[in-house]
Amino acid sequence: MSDAASTDRALPHATGGPFAGLRTWFTMLAICLEERLVYRGDFIIGTLMRFLPIVTQVFLWTAVFNATSKADIAGYSRNDIVAYYLLTMVTRAFSSMPGLSGGISRSVRDGSVKKYLVQPVDYVAYLLAARIAHKLVYYIVAILPFAGVFYVCRSYFPAVPDALTIVAYVLSLVLSFLLGFFMEATLGMLGFWFLEVSSIIFAYMLVQYLLSGHMFPIDMLADIPTGIAGVSIADVIRWLPFEYTAYFPAAVWLGKIQGATLARDLCIEAGWVVVMAVACRVAWWRGTRRYSAFGG
Amino acid sequence: MVLTMQRYVSIFLTFARACLVRDMTFRANFLLECVTSLGWMSMNLAFYLLIFTFTSEIGRNTGWSKEPFFAFVATGLIINSIVQALFMPSAEELTEMVRTGGLDAVLVQPLDAQFMLSMHRIDFSSFANGLVGVGLLGWAVSRMDHVPSLVAWLLYPLLILCGVVILYSLIIMLAAATIFLGRNQSLYDFWFYLTNFSRYPAEIYSGPWGGPLRMLCTFVIPILLVVNVPARAIAMPLSGEAWGLIAATLIAASASLVISRLVFQAALAKYRSASS
Structure with missing residues (x-):
């Protein structure tokens, strides 16, 4: 099977010049766009529904702020917290990859992955194109409910940050998309080694949900010690990839991370993207080498 | 009537036995499922x-300080684990x-189609959270300032x-709705998002938006009665307002059962x- 993996890199040249690869890629993008638009009604309802848990969180935190006399908790005012939850929704819209790892491991288990081994298509590139298409359609449809909710909640947000912060924010979002993609793709590739990876995916989702800042801003863990002198749980999480898939971009927009820290954290995020992209590629190469094509 | 009931009970037990045998065949998987659901809960x-x-306290002067709130959370765990175990898989x-x-x-x-469709699969691993819920309830109640009365303890299982x-x-x-529409993945998500409103004490829904929301989720879709009323019965004194809510819960439960049956039919x- 490793032969097939090497031929797919050679084939685009054999079928029509240097742009053939690009054309294949755009065709895949177009197919996925059409596929997604079939269920657009479901899409809009689904997007609006996703804001419902935030409503509960907003009321919960309002009740917490009412009960305490503090103006802020871990540097977040009540308005900041509402804005934070809304902004993590934006990050999750970039970094979450529903069905990606499950889809990859299923294609290994039922044998359908072999069509990518014999076609002149690179599987990881195909998945990336499909995911970009999925996300593009999601944004086209979701922009309306998102804009509506953000407009209604505009009073919770601080003033629009300066241009440099906005650039850093956009960069952190793009990186969070790539990080989410490569992390979940690598996880799915584990299917080459373990036939059933659903429990591993579940465990990953659990860790991810807790450490990404989806439930609360990571800054709230800054006073919780790890046992090592001077190192809090928040300090440890900073060096892990998870917080970059929800917390980090939101904190950047809210101005909680600035200057040198911001530059350092962006580098950590980019570093994780590279690490996970390499891990994904290595897993694909080694996985296809040991793959023995089950199923018809 | 009694005979029919006996028949349904014995069929239900047969389903339960089959599901238990299935779960015990894949023991490692069963344990993993218990561990993961316990993981979500601990988080x-x-x-x-x-x-x-x-x-x-959650909300000023609401009475939901740490121990009563954990009694609330425990009640939610018990109710949700029963629903997740008995009805959700089907x-x-x-x-x-x-x-x-x-x-x-x-x-x-x-056989009655509603019975078959809502009870043929039982997920025993979901009971794990419920057991933790019972333990958490014991811990919370033993540390609360308020000691629940005997009446409260008798009402608690009924309200659950x-x-x-x-x-x-x-x-x-x-x-x-699935039958009416054919495909409705979003509506199933809707179930999770809707029950999300029942996760916290009703008192948090106050103010110009919270008040109407609380009314809507109490009297129109009685989701706020689900956990709040049993939790309140055990964690707080049974006052006049509590009795009103208990009565509302009994009425809401009977009415929603009848209405859902009619809609399903x-x-x-x-x-x-x-199929072809």
Whole structure:
């Protein structure tokens, strides 16, 4: 099977010049766009529904702020917290990859992955194109409910940050998309080694949900010690990839991370993207080498 | 009538036995499922513990300080684990059955379709959270300032049952919507998002938006009665308002069961098989 993996890199040249690869890629993008638009009604309802848990969180935190006399908790005012939850929704819209790892491991288990081994298509590139298409359609449809909710909640947000912060924010979002993609793709590739990876995916989702800042801003863990002198749980999480898939971009927009820290954290995020992209590629190469094509 | 009931009980026990045998065949998987659901739960508990490092109460003068709040959380765990174990696995299959036409096989059997569709699969691993809920309730109640009365303890299981019935009716209505519409993944998500409102004490819904929301979720879709009323009965004194809510819960549970049954029957009457 490793032969097939090497031929797919050679084939685009054999079928029509240097742009053939690009054309294949755009065709895949177009197919996925059409596929997604079939269920657009479901899409809009689904997007609006996703804001419902935030409503509960907003009321919960309002009740917490009412009960305490503090103006802020871990540097977040009540308005900041509402804005934070809304902004993590934006990050999750970039970094979450529903069905990606499950889809990859299923294609290994039922044998359908072999069509990518014999076609002149690179599987990881195909998945990336499909995911970009999925996300593009999601944004086209979701922009309306998102804009509506953000407009209604505009009073919770601080003033629009300066241009440099906005650039850093956009960069952190793009990186969070790539990080989410490569992390979940690598996880799915584990299917080459373990036939059933659903429990591993579940465990990953659990860790991810807790450490990404989806439930609360990571800054709230800054006073919780790890046992090592001077190192809090928040300090440890900073060096892990998870917080970059929800917390980090939101904190950047809210101005909680600035200057040198911001530059350092962006580098950590980019570093994780590279690490996970390499891990994904290595897993694909080694996985296809040991793959023995089950199923018809 | 008694004979019919006996028949249904014995069929239900047969289903339960078959599911238990299935779960025990894949023991490692069963244990993993228990561990993962306990993982989700511990994560939520950790979140609540974190919140109580910043405040002593959820909402000013609501009475939901740490121990009563954990009694509330425990009640939610118990109710949700019962619903997740008994009804959710079957309901999740229904969407697929409607799409593929597998529903036909159920309709031709000499059994009540609603019974078959909502109870044929039991997920025993979901009871794990409920057991933790019982332990957490014991811990919270033993540390509370308020000692629940005997009446409260007697009412508690009944109110838990009412909560389960309200959630069950909601599932049945969504199942009916599946039959009406054919495909409705979003509606199943809707169930999770809707029950999300029942996760916290009703007092947090106040103010110009919260007030109407609280009314809506108490009297129109009685989701706020599910956990709040049993939890309040055990964690706080039984005052006049509490009795009113208990009565409302009993009425809501009976009414939603009847309405969901009618809606489900109407949906089945509209069902057009998808199989060839």
